[in-house]
Amino acid sequence: MDKFVTRSRAPVEEQEVELGNLPADPGLRIPISDYHPNLKDKVRRAYLQKGACQPSHNFKKRKIENLLRRFNLNWFNEYKLWLEYSVEKEAAFCLYCYLFKSDNKQSGDAFVKEGFDAWNKKERLDLHVGGPNSGHNQARRKCEDLMKQNQHIDVTLNRHSEQIKNEYRIRLGASVDCLRFLLRQGIALRGHDESDGSINQGNFLEILKFLAAHNKEIDGVVGKNAPGNLKISSPDIQHDIVNASAVETLNYIIHDLGDDLFAILIDESRDISVKEQMIVILRYVDKRGHVIERFIGIAHVPNTNAASLKVCIDSLFAKHGLSISRIRGQGYDGASNMRGEFNGLKSLIMRENESAHYIHCFAHQLxxxxxxxxxxxxxxxxxxxxxxxxxxxxxxxxxxxxxxxxxxxxxxxxxxxxxxxxxxxxxxxxxxxxxxxxxxxxxxxxxxxxxxxxxxxxxxxxxxxxxxxxxxxxxxxxxxxxxxxxxxxxxxxxxxxxxxxxxxxxxxxxxxxxxxxxxxxxxxxxxxxxxxxxxxxxxxxxxxxxxxxxxxxxxxxxxxxxxxxxxxxxxxxxxxxxxxxxxxxxxxxxxxxxxxxxxxxxxFNESNMELLLCMSCLSPNDAFAAFDKKKLIRLAQFYPNDFSSVELMMLGNQLGTYIFDMRSDNEFLILNGIAVLAEKLVQTKKDMVYPLIYLLIKLALILPVSTASVERAFSAMKIVKSRLRNRMGDQLLNDSLVTYIEKAVFDGVLNESIIQRFQHMKNRRGQL
Structure with a gap:
């Protein structure tokens, strides 16, 4: 788990911070004032790049004035840039005020320290924003100024001409292209000696030379033709670009998932340097009705007991703004620390979310x-x-x-x-x-x-x-x-x-x-x-x-x-x-x-057979021969967080219309398999006509069948972190695996997005 999970008042030393692992949950962060002065702006910039923590979560209800009330998800849309929610504290916070309001003497605001949870007083949100000169708006302007590098004093003292900016963009774009090629192939970036005159400078510099030799525009701005302090080729620059690439790839995955339901596939294995690594993959149904499995991260776990794995998952979820309340399936290989009835990982998760049903990997059982x-x-x-x-x-x-x-x-x-x-x-x-x-x-x-x-x-x-x-x-x-x-x-x-x-x-x-x-x-x-x-x-x-x-x-x-x-x-x-x-x-x-x-x-009777038998009634095979209205209503009852008592009554009527519609439509009579049915419903827009039934279909598709994707990720880990690269750090390993495993998503990430994220990581000598 991250080292920043409790509010310690001891100052954080400069070398202790890993910007990629800053806790996303506002309830787990330490005050900005506790960071080393040289780190404050770096931490602020990292949080602003991540954006406000707005998880899709089953918000906890609290009794207020004899009524049960909770956070309203629509508030995220109204206060999109600054409103945050802490799953840890079940309270709302302000990102802008956390980053800058502690610098003035108004840090006692509820939106910074303890959090806001008066859900019956929505007007307090507008009151917090206040007028143009309010503390909130002052903090907002400081955040905006921080991200405008052209206004920084070191940039002001060293104004760049348009030609220099253009050369810098070409140089940076060439570096991104070279690293994109290496990351997609899982090839090592660095060599034994990257100094000028070395015959083993590494793959990155060799490809950059090759690219320059075949492109006069690039050749004129890289290598010996680049300014001595702005070559954009140092190991730190390479790692920053890799991190920017991984973050943009993950942002696409998280955005594609949205606030939808998903299942998790988890396993742990040793890497080449004998460090226990845990891999996490999400399984969900996308907007087109396709089943998707995406790698979202690898984490070093010193201890593989269930409690340690659960802590690591909580940290990873908080980092990406995910919530355990949205899990609807768990897939493991059947090890005792995973499937234990009392203290296994699946039991720990199900205590928080009873709808996170566990399925033992089918292929592994065979x-x-x-x-x-x-x-x-x-x-x-x-x-x-x-x-x-x-x-x-x-x-x-x-x-x-x-x-x-x-x-x-x-x-x-x-x-x-x-x-x-x-x-x-x-x-x-x-x-x-x-x-x-x-x-x-x-x-x-x-x-x-x-x-x-x-x-x-x-x-x-x-x-x-x-x-x-x-x-x-x-x-x-x-x-x-x-x-x-x-x-x-x-x-x-x-x-x-x-x-x-x-x-x-x-x-x-x-x-x-x-x-x-x-x-x-x-x-x-x-x-x-x-x-x-x-x-x-x-x-x-x-x-x-x-x-x-x-x-x-x-x-x-x-x-x-x-x-x-x-x-x-x-x-x-x-x-x-x-x-x-x-x-x-x-x-x-x-x-x-x-x-x-x-x-x-x-x-194969260990799993909840009633759940699986109910799901079989969704099959479209043989003109929906397995359809059973009572069993499908029973299936909905397995997911109390997704179907209210009113929706269960509506489901009964919807099922009657649905089966009549399906059996009278020749396009649906020839379908085989629930996955094909989901895609067809989306194509014909009948997923909007029968939303409750489509939700049942998605829940059936979300349940994982095997952990093959996890095993493939471990195979990829052996390629990326090989015997010759056994000293690779955890952050670089994670970033490299994200881009290598999810190369199809990485291909769709624009260079401009990577460049902008890289540029805003810290103050850069070069300006765009």
Missing amino acids: QLTLVAIAKNNVHVGSLFNMIANLVNVVGASCKRRDILRDRQAIHIYEALAIGELASGHGLNQETTLKRAGDTRWGSHYGTLLSLINMFESVIDVLDTIVDDGPSSEQRAEASALLEFVQSFDFVYSLHLMKNVLGITNELSISLQRKDQDIVNAMKLVKLSKLRIQMLRDDGWDDLLAEVSMFCEKFNIICPNMEDNFQMKGRSRRKVHQVTNIHYYKVEFFYGVLDMQLQELNTR
Whole structure:
């Protein structure tokens, strides 16, 4: 959390302030007078650039004169530039007076210290503004003068000609263009030595040189042709431009969200410098009815317990003027600190907002179910353990990997020669064994496929290690692996798990789509259960034939299914004698699939099934066959902050008209999925005809299906903060990730907006 969360009267030293992390909530700020004199104007300018803190919030009601009253959201429109609201104190404040009124002796004003909460006396707002010479208007004029750099004394003493201003704008625009290119690619900005004459000045200066070499106008104002004190290329300048770019990108996202409802997707992971980082992503429905997921920030969290994460979220929300009261969904990976019933993050948020319903990541649940539960079977557990060892042994050195590639190329050539493989563009490309990872969904399936595809080549590499291994330990390990992978039990387990994971692979990938809706996700999970049940009922003969064919191809001995099963690694006195077919079909095949089905039913019943079943009634599939008026009214009752008792009665009548309208319109009868329905309602402007129903649809779309966007953000973090850039600060990391991950939004940010924000960050030598 920010270091400025309590009102401390100790002076703030100059080096302690991070302008990008100033608390936005007026109830959490320290007085301007507590800042170092050299910092006051910088802090004021930073707050003025952010603008007044005006969160979309379920404002707390307070009993005044026997009536419940609260802050009126419309006051923000009437007093847009200065009126602020503190979620922390549930009171209103004045931005102008906070920044400058403490300099005169009227700092006791309620709009500066304790806040204004007399909601029945709206006239007090106009009284606070007062006449032309009131304290408020004096503070306002000081704020306006602060942002007019042309009036500053250092600028007045050093007037710039129009030519100098034009050159400065060209120079600054070139720097912004260079950094825009680097940020979009996630490329490092700085080099080892940026001084003149260095051969490793870094990407920024190299691209600036390249740009100058191909543009005479730029070449005339940068590098050696720029004033010595106004090159606009120092590391501090680079970081300021990056920060300005990130802020403008985030402003676009927050503006696009507006005061709408949203869900949060959160996870934490270590970066390359072993710092725990928490990523926050918002999911909402935009004005066109599209489901949007946007990255809004990364924060260093020294402690990953739920309370610390909640404090960090509060700080981030206050920074961007967001409110927990607007959350309508939470999506996590299922870790105990996230989903704990009493002290988990989801519980802490739901105590403040009962409508912030939690959904365990669907794709993550599939991964946990299909792999972790299957490992409870001894042979399946041995399969994945041995595969992990196999990948380590075969890929232990470059030499062994080269042998694997060469042997695979030879086998592919021989298969092509006898017609076992087809040739064509993109077929039979070079591959290698894939390493499975518990945090990479679907990676186990890819590992099994690559092993089956390269089985003969893997055997060849193990044979080579047994014959020519550098040590007896390595030769013994390779010999044990060679014996295990050429056993019927290994081949049987390998193909069984390949079929089980293959059933849900496409479904898992589909669940990771950003625009996936919760109703369709439930149908996909239901389809997974159905296909696994079909495999259990009718898949044994096909599996046995597939395994037998594989064993025959690679000379692996298949047991006679009528013989007694010989259990390895167990005392034979304790083993109940059964036939091979009984063991492999009943105890192994049925046992693994029954565990899968039981776990799928258990895990996907953990969520509020009544909520999800009610949402399924919104589906337009099969001419709105799932429509149920009572269940949709019940769905609205899950969101008491969005539907009043009067609106619930109105919803019943609106639903009757709505379903008649939908079923009589051919454009809506052919729709599939709630996401498509939302877009169509906006296109036909029926979202305004049926506002309550459209709100229900948005609430269904907001609920997150998976945390795939968070996982993608962690992948981006590894690119931006790499081993060679492991000293990158938290602020620069956050700014770089915003522009890199949300490059589509960043592309729409004008250079002029970035330049103006950069220019107003502090007093600049150059003037526009």
